[in-house]
Amino acid sequence: TLKAGAEKEKSQKKLYSRLDQEKEKIKDSEKIYLASLSTEIPRDM
Known part of the structure; x- marks a missing residue:
């Protein structure tokens, strides 16, 4: 689903920013x- 994709992207962004x-x-x-x-x-x- 679109939401799951967005959540995954968000967690990846969080990881990268860390x-x-x-x-x-x-x-x-x-x-x-x-x-x-x-x-x-x-x-x-």
Whole structure:
């Protein structure tokens, strides 16, 4: 049915957005890590 397809798509989108969030978190922590290496003062991003 159409509804089942929409539900499946929604859950897939949720999964992908979670993966994106994880990627962003990793990128952010890398940025913070590199920034902390270059400057001893911890900065809030």
